[in-house]
Amino acid sequence: MTNYLGKRYTFLLFLFSILLLTACAANIKTGELNILGETATLDMPAVPRSGSHAIVIFSEMHYQPSYKSQEIPRIMPNPEAVPMNGKEINRTPEEYKSLTIPSEYDDDELSSQGALLYAENCVYCHGEQLDGNGKYRNYVNKKLDDGKVINKGAYPANLLSDKTVQSTSGEIFAFISKGSRTGLAQYSNDLPIASGMLPYDSILTEEERWALVSYIRRIQGR
Numbered sequence: 770m771t772n773y774l775g776k777r778y779t780f781l782l783f784l785f786s787i788l789l790l791t792a793c794a795a796n797i798k799t800g801e802l803n804i805l806g807e808t809a810t811l812d813m814p815a816v817p818r819s820g821s822h823a824i825v826i827f828s829e830m831h832y833q834p835s836y837k838s839q840e841i842p843r844i845m846p847n848p849e850a851v852p853m854n855g856k857e858i859n860r861t862p863e864e865y866k867s868l869t870i871p872s873e874y875d876d877d878e879l880s881s882q883g884a885l886l887y888a889e890n891c892v893y894c895h896g897e898q899l900d901g902n903g904k905y906r907n908y909v910n911k912k913l914d915d916g917k918v919i920n921k922g923a924y925p926a927n928l929l930s931d932k933t934v935q936s937t938s939g940e941i942f943a944f945i946s947k948g949s950r951t952g953l954a955q956y957s958n959d960l961p962i963a964s965g966m967l968p969y970d971s972i973l974t975e976e977e978r979w980a981l982v983s984y985i986r987r988i989q990g991r
Contacts, residue, residue: 850971857946857970857975860943861957862940862943862953862957865939865940865942865943865946865953866937866939866940866943867937867939868937868938868939868942868943869937869938869939870938870979870982870983870986871979874976874979874980874983876983879976879979879980879983879984880980880983880984880986880987882977882980882983882984883980883981883982883983883984883985883987884984886973886977886980886981886984887981887984887985890969890972890973890981891981893905894925894966895925895926895927895928896925898929899927899928899929899985899988899989900927900928900929901924901925901926901927901928903925905925906924906925908920909921909922909923909924909965910922910924922965923949923951923964923965925965925966926944926949926950928985928988928989929988929989933989934989934991938982938986941982941985941986942978942979942982945969945973945978945981945982946968946969946970946978947962947964947968947970948962948964948965948966948967948968948969949964949965949966951964951965951966952964952966952968956968
């Protein structure tokens with residue numbers, strides 16, 4: 770047993786030595802080490818900047834880089850994928866306009882659910898007051914010291930504007946589903962949706978999107 774442990778520690782010492790000698794080719798964040806170019810790749814201990822472990826000996830999934838909610842890049846599902854709740858029904862703008870919040874849902878419960886969903890999915894862009902003044906505005910169309918503008922794009926919509934308040938509940942449902950008015954227009958013309966807002970029909974269920982409509986309507990006083 771002692772001999773086995775001695776060999777194991779010798780092997781670990783050898784690996785650490787390789788890491789030290791070839792540090793220029795190693796990634797201390799992930800532990801990936803390339804020896805002599807692409808001749809060999811080893812998984813060495815990693816030294817991440819965050820987390821409960823200063824040095825990660827074993828490469829496990831929960832030590833790998835991850836993204837927080839709404840953090841870029843957000844990976845979207847395959848456009849041909851079918852959600853577990855079924856394939857989305859294709860509707861025209863006029864068909865969306867005539868939709869109303871399904872009567873089988875309890876208004877209070879639906880609105881409460883919508884408040885939680887709004888905090889998780891919408892507040893970053895549209896703001897806590899639904900006025901479009903979320904934290905996202907600090908990053909879009911940002912002007913650098915040299916005058917160059919980066920992250921060009923449309924500002925989030927003010928959900929309390931007269932234009933939005935006067936929209937039908939079905940239209941608001943469509944804007945959420947297809948990624949804003951722009952996304953709905955692109956969808957209606959068989960164009961790829963390239964709106965600044967994500968199309969939430971591939972992220973949230975129909976009930977969850979109706980919950981958002983219910984919450985928005987409650988805040989609008991409708």
